[in-house]
Amino acid sequence: MKFKPIEWKNDCVRILDQRKLPHEVSYLECRDASSVAKAIKTMAIRGAPAIGVAAAMGIALAGERIRTYRPEIFRREMEKVCNQMAKTRPTAVNLFWATNRMKRILNESVLDVKKKKDQLKKEALNIYREDIDINQKIGEMGRVLVQEGVGVLTHCNAGALATAGYGTALGVLYAAWAEGKRFQIYVDETRPQLQGARLTTWELLQEGLPVTVITDNMAGWLMKKGKIHLVLVGADRIALNGDTANKIGTYSLAILSKYHHVPFYVVAPISTFDLTLTSGADIPIEEREIKEVTCFQGIPTTPKGVGALNPAFDVTPHPLIRGFVTEKGIVQKPFNKNLKKLFSTPNFREA
């Protein structure tokens, strides 16, 4: 990729500030855990895998900063940091998954604080490198879904910017493009935060893939006109039955896809599955400030005193999903059987 959404550099976590894209490419140099937490909360970095990586790096950074040689104090302080990091956003499970990996390292019995710090840093960098590797595998598994000459619609940004690099849904498109296939890419602008218009367009152009942006309410009409042959979206949390939380609007898009017989695939690493949830009913949905809906770039769109709603995610029930593209292969229906197989088989690979 021609850009890095996040990296560990000179003892800092360097984060590409996505709030300023596409107009300005600038980086936050986070020197402590709370700057990283703030970057996650304010969506300077967003996307389920990316915030997992950011949280892990933030925790490792906190470790570097704590000045004690006493393992118990270190452990106690670091527990606080982990809990703080886990509170930044509620829906994407990768955040908790990454935080838990860091906690596991923290709680392994090593008496030396210096060694523990190194282990934490190593684990954060592992999570980072693994994520890029996993995304590339996802792309390899999923590229078979993209046929020459088709129209593919995506929602929000499930690209390199949403991960450590390469992307999930967009990773599939990069992989298909790299094979020499040519196709049309459409993206919903994705109100209220416009991740589609601002981020997906930006990164596709960086990589030389053409893209056409539409407003969210045009997707159904494009499907009716026969322009869309495949829908690929990312995920923030997937329950064991396949119910999928993703950016608001994904649920509507899944219904429109079903109605028009357009295959609708969720593209995500296995770390996005929440093994504690049997269905999507219990996925917490973040409600964000209503001014994201009533304003745009600080300029109000509505009169004062108007109410608004701002659920940041919705849950798409599994019957609306054609399949899941993961690093271990594509999971087709029946999901109850095949998702179990995905989790239990090291070399699962179906298509």
Add this chain to the structure above:
Amino acid sequence: MKFKPIEWKNDCVRILDQRKLPHEVSYLECRDASSVAKAIKTMAIRGAPAIGVAAAMGIALAGERIRTYRPEIFRREMEKVCNQMAKTRPTAVNLFWATNRMKRILNESVLDVKKKKDQLKKEALNIYREDIDINQKIGEMGRVLVQEGVGVLTHCNAGALATAGYGTALGVLYAAWAEGKRFQIYVDETRPQLQGARLTTWELLQEGLPVTVITDNMAGWLMKKGKIHLVLVGADRIALNGDTANKIGTYSLAILSKYHHVPFYVVAPISTFDLTLTSGADIPIEEREIKEVTCFQGIPTTPKGVGALNPAFDVTPHPLIRGFVTEKGIVQKPFNKNLKKLFSTPNFREA
């Protein structure tokens, strides 16, 4: 109503400039037909019935300005004006309907130019007054659909601002509210032009009705959550079989309503039916400048060089529509039988 979207005043057509709402209430004083045409084209005034009224007033205004006593010259000049006015926007049929009413007056044999001018002005004012009257009747017919305590979703602006006054879809809500019923009103912000966020909110607040704005991609999720019990939209053109062109996003909303078993009604005067079209396939869909999509309130949202689409309308096939609310009553299924009855029966009234 506490405001007038359009009126004939001091030999001018005074148009509330809707591009500046909700932040600024200002009026255009159109002194000739081309200013009115420009106001329609640039969407200073919009909404199918409103642009019909504006076109008629613009034509009458042109009549006042033409300085000749020779009926043939007058007729020829006025024909040009009518044709110019009909070219301002392609989708809403009310524009052609109103222009044709004016042409009919023009072509009736009166030899005196002064008298003809008066007749044209009278006809424009008739169209204006009739529209308000028709909207109030629509409200009276439709209010039975709105039950106490329900949630009603509307799209774009089918209110007083889209008509000579009172509104179609919103007219039904005003009438139900005036009866003492209380209910929740939700409105899609309606990208790209934000008529929902800017205009529907503004006029409902003017009239004291509470309203909650959502982004277009939240509608499905709200339906899933059981918050929406009725969807009311306006129309720009309706074919004889009931296929309905309306603001982009209406088609998706109709599919989402069907999926969630939410009644979806189109609210429009009979002048919105195009008696020359047997189906919606032949309704011309206006494609507007893509900068409406790649910008938000004038500020670019996408990087330079990104493609975009901007169909201003879509067509909802009649099977997705529960019924039509008109000034003569509510038309239920089967539409082929009941729409014929609507057009042929002076006192049609069903519910």
